[in-house]
Structure formats: structure tokens, C-alpha cells
Amino acid sequence: MADLKLTDVDKTYGKVNVLRDIDLTIKTGELIVFVGPSGCGKSTLLRMIAGLEKITAGTLEIDGEVVNDVPPSQRGIAMVFQSYALYPHMTVRDNMAFALNIAKKPKAEINAAVEKAAKALQLDPYLDRLPKALSGGQRQRVAIGRAIVRDPKVYLFDEPLSNLDAALRVATRIEISQLKEAMPDSTMIYVTHDQVEAMTLADRIVVLANKGIAQVGSPLELYERPRTEFVAQFIGSPAMNLLPGKITGTGAQTEVTLDAGGVARADIPTTSDDMGKLVNLGIRPEDFVQTDGDAIFTGAAEIVEALGEVTLLYLPAKMSVGEGADSANQTHLIAKVPGIHDDLKGKTVKLTADPSKLQIFHDGVTMQS
Amino acid sequence: MNQLFFAVSTIIVGVFGCVAYFYFSNIVLDRVFPARGPNAGRNINRSTAIRPWLFVLPALLVLGLYLVYPVFSTFFLSMRDTSGDFVGAQNYVWLAGDEKFRESLGNNLLWLVIVPAASTFFGLVAAGLTDRIKWGSLAQSLIFMPMAISFVGASVIWKFIYDYRGENQGEQIGLLNALVQAMGGDAQAWITLPFWNNIFLMVILIWIQTGFAMVILSAALKGISEETIEAAYLDGATPLQIFFKIKIPQIWGTIAVVWTTITVTVLKVFDIVFAMTNGQWGTQVLANLMYDWMFRGSPDFGRGSAIVMVIMLLVTPVMVWNISNAHKENR
Secondary structure: OOOEEEEEEEEEEOOEEEEEEEEEEEOOOOEEEEEOOOOOOHHHHHHHHHOOOOOOEEEEEEOOEEOOOOOHHHOOEEEEOOOOOOOOOOOHHHHHHHHHHHOOOOHHHHHHHHHHHHHHOOOHHHOOOOHHHOOHHHHHHHHHHHHHHOOOOEEEEEOOOOOOOHHHHHHHHHHHHHHHHHOOOOEEEEEOOOHHHHHHHOOEEEEEEOOEEEEEEOHHHHHHOOOEHHHHHHOOOOOOEEEEEEEEEOEOOEEEEEOOOOEEEEOOOEOHHHOOOEEEEEEOHHHEEEOOOOOOEEEEOOEEEEOOOEEEEEEEOOOOOOOOOOHHHHHEEEEEEEOOOHHHOOOEEEEEEOHHHOEEEEOOEEOOO | OHHHHHHHHHHHHHHHHHHHHHHHHHHHHHHHOOOOOOOHHHHHHHHHHHHHHHHHHHHHHHHHHHHHHHHHHHHHHOOEOOOOOEOOOHHHHHHHHOHHHHHHHHHHHHHHHHHHHHHHHHHHHHHHHHOOOOOHHHHHHHHHHHHHOOHHHHHHHHHHHHOOOOOOOOOOOOHHHHHHHHOOOOOOOHHHOOOHHHHHHHHHHHHHHHHHHHHHHHHHHHOOOHHHHHHHHHOOOOHHHHHHHHHHHHOHHHHHHHHHHHHHHHHOOOHHHHHHOOOOOOOOOHHHHHHHHHHOOOOOHHHHHHHHHHHHHHHHHHHHHHHHHHHHHHO
16 A cells, blocks of 8 residues: 655764665565664664654655655554563553544444454453563564554564564564465565564565665575675575685686685676686585585584584684674684584585585675676 | 760761671571581571571661650550549540641641642653753752752741731842732732641642652653653654653552652641741641640640641551552562
């Protein structure tokens, strides 16, 4: 029901600039996920859309209408907070009915809306309880119910699962994705720092970094064709390995000679102008395979973590350190090989990868067109 | 010089006496139930059960001596006449028929209704308003300031505000009369106006207690989760609706504690009435009436004590409720 458009949006607190030149169009019925490291401004962006934070510059349009100065309650949005933000002194029923009561809707209509939402979320047995008598998952469902009752054009979720324990998180994630399917016309914006949530829920993911949008795309697009080293390392776990090297051959395939000695060929076309450029070769841990022939990287497995279905091998290496890397990435190359290989500890491992899976980054940006 | 010496030595003996008591009683307990040997586990359990009692014992004894004993002593006093003879409930019978006592009871009731309500209300408004402005903490300090003034001191200040000079006594110096005259009215002897003089006295206590209410309620308001307020804002509630429907219900417990605490203070109100009117012109209250009978004219300890018992009877239930509310808040 609602297209949402951000044009050149800036946000500054006093003199501190937190978001710059945000351009984004969200289509009706999309589920968009904002991800990024802490402090990247993803929650601030969501709160600006909600109307809880002023937009310093630029415009926000909902359905073609500029709503920069429209109060939140008239923007047609509803928000689900990280801490649920239930009114502790009101029953579940009153919590869900609050917005409609404020809007002075007829009693019968309010009751019908609350009952319907409660049924959909299996909350009907708890309608007359106070929030403190509910479990975490139930509280989160009440918070979602409170949003549904208002029948908004746009749903905003601010890290709604981060206060739940791991098992409940998965269950609630599935519920949210079912909810989305039941309401194909409503637009949803979802903020999280958990990339699994982002990958599983999103129609499109917006990766935020360095006060701006690093990349927008479908989950698989971001995984397969990351535009920058940051996105490459932020999506996927463990993060992508970045090995410093130099281009030593161009053409339909590009040859990269690593500082560590190995040679890799990637299915990325380059021209002779690119010859000799200093680059980072990106290889996802799960794309490594052990080989007896020519290896891209050879090293001793210093740490071996056998997880059952896969084994993580940590090989000391000189790595290129990006912003998206976790600490292990900075000192070790990580390979994720299928099966149990706890016998590899301390042994020398030869690793290679499929040329179609490799990424090449020059100055932090992909060379893939 | 002698006095100074005694004061200092009392402090030293007191402080070191306390430290020594805790230290040595602890050692004795550990000797009696040593935490080793075959019964180490049982001994540790026993000494942990006894230790708290050991440490609060001095406080309990002192409180018992200075609080519990006087209660009973006053109760027995209230059944004696001026010559110390036992007269049973006669003093209470006299009280029931005494006009001044009824006036005091009525006035106390009036104080009880108005002062806690007004102080809590103004405190809440001040807390709500100062919460979000830049110079809010300065405003709060100013409003809190009267709390630092003794009741008698405050009465002196307000005596000047209400001051009235009769004819041929020179110019009016009272602030209130200055205002009234500036607006074209006639100067009044405020503290002698029947009924209204009670209200004027109450204003003093409200002025003092508003700061107390504000500080406690302001802390409670700050404790409300910011997200529930944002959620209400998104739900379309106006600032006034947020205040009354979201904030106040969440701090009800604290409001009750503030209200009852001020109620206890009000029931015991004495200094203000004593300093302003001494109970004349229909402003008598129980505590001042008790003081009159105890220490003025021809003292009658029996009647004075009977009035004290009435005050205690009134304060106790409020006190119990106050403490149980405070307990609930702390949980």
C-alpha cells in the first residue's frame, strides 16, 4: 500500500554527522532489512522514518507525500521496539487497543480489531493479563499485535529479536516471515545486526557503513557479488578471507599472485591496463577445497574446530585487514571444509577454490562489473 | 572548654565503642562456632544465623529504650491527673467533650486533606515540567531549597509575607499586602481571618514539601522506560495524554509513598502553627494543643499525654501503609 522514498537524507547531532546522502526507494510489499555494525546509524535511520528523530536534511516521502514534518501517528507507520515497550500498567488488550482508543475509534471496532490480531498471534488466552505475566516471546507477540491492530502502511521493526533466547529467536523469526506472507501488501522495514536474520527475512538488504549505504540488494546478490570489501566481509560467517596480492595476468580470467606465494585464477575479466595492480583476493571460507595439485594457499592448520558437519581450519597468514573482519580474520586464513577433520591439527594443508567463486578487490572496491 | 572536652570524648568513646563492639562480638561468635573441625558446616550455618542479630542488637536496644518505653510511659501518664493519681479514662472523656480538641481535630483533618494533595500535585507538575528543559536542574534546586529551611525559619519568612500593620502603626511591610494594595485592595490581617488563616498556614508547609515531592517523583519519572513513551507518541498520544495515561500510572507506587510520607509529617505539624498563630484565631492543631497542656499555664501531663496518644493512633496506620508501599517499590 505504500511506497517509501528517501532522498539525500542527512542526520547530524549538533556537529556530529551520523548519516549522509541516503537515497533509497522501498516498494509496496517489500521487506527491507537494514544491517550494519553497531553505530552505523541503522536505528537512527529507522527512527527518522518513524518520526522519532528529526530529519536534518533531505526528504522522506510515503506514497508520494513528503512527511518530514508530519507527526508519527499520521504517517501510517507502526513500530516494534527492541525492548517491546509494552505499557506495564495495561493488560494485553489495553496495550493493543491504546492507539485506537487515542484515535477515539468506536468500541466495537476496537474490540474486533484486537480480537482478530490476538487470534492471529495466538494471544487470545492472555488478553486480560499484564505484560509482566507473559514470557519474552509472548511479550514480543503483543508488541507485534499492537502494530497490527493499527493496520499501518509501513511496519518498522527495531531489532525485535535481540532480547529473546536463541531457540525463541528462530521461532519468532519464522513467525515474522509468516506474518509477512499473510500481509503481502504491507511494507516492512527491519533493523538488525544479525546477518542470519537479514539473509532469511529480507527481500532486499541495505548494508549501512561509514554514515552511508554501502550496498542494496537481494541477500544472494550481496553474498555473490559484494560491491566492496566491507560488504564482502560483513555478509557471511566466518567472514570472507582477503589475501593481499598483485595482478599478474589479464583477460577473460584474471591471474593474481599472492604475497604469500600462491597463484589464483578468477573468472573476472580484466584488461591489460589492470596489469600489476595491487589487489585483495577474496575467498569465502566455505569455498575452499583441499587439493593435492596446485594450491592457492598452503599453510599449517594451527587451530582446528570440528563442528560436526563442517570443520573450521585456522591457518596463520598475512591477511588484509578490513573493517568488516572479525579478529580471527586479521591474523588467520579461515577455511570451512565439510566433514570432520580433527586430525589436521598442526598438519600442512593445501587449499584451492573454484575460479567462479573468487572475488578481486582493488582499493576496497570489487573489480567485477 | 570543659564542655568541648566532654563532647569530643563522648564522640570518641561512642565511635570506638561501636567499632570495638562489632569487632569483638564477631570474634567471640567465631570462637563459639569455629568454622573448622568436625562440625564446620553446621557451625557456619549457625553463626550466619546469629550474626545479623548480634550486629543489630545495640540498635534494637537503644530503639527499644528510647521509642517503645516512652510509648507505654505516655500511655500510663494519660491515665493520671495533675496530682499523679490514677483516673482511668477520664482524660479521654474530657477530650471528647473539649471544644478546642474538636477544633484541633477538624483543623488537622483539613491539613491532612489539603497539604499532601497539594504538595504531591505541585511536586508532580514541577517534576514533569523540569524533566525536559535545559535549566530544569536549576529550577529543581530552587524548588528544593525550602526543604533545607527549618519549619520555624520558614514560618518567620512567611510571617513577613503575611505581615499586617494596624492603623497608626506605619506603612505595611508584608509582601501579600503590598500586592493586594497594588491591585487596589485593602490591607488585611491575614493570619486572623477565620478559616482562611488555616489555608495560609498550610501554604507554608506546601511550600516546603513540594521540593521533597518533586525530587522523589522526578527520579521516578526518569526511571520510566523511554521506549514506552516513544511507543505512546507513535500511537498518537499527546504530551498530556502521555503524562496522565503512560507516565503517572507507572509511578503510582512512588506517588503513594510521597503522599503518605507527607501525610505523616502533616499529622505531626506543630512548629508552623506554634510560630505563626500559636493556635489562636481558630488555627489550633493537635500537636500544639498537646504542647499547651503539657508545658503552658498550669501543666496537665495527663491531658497532654491523652492528646499525644490520639496523634499516635492517627499516625500509625498511615505509617504502616507508607512502609509497606516503600517495600513494594523496592522489590
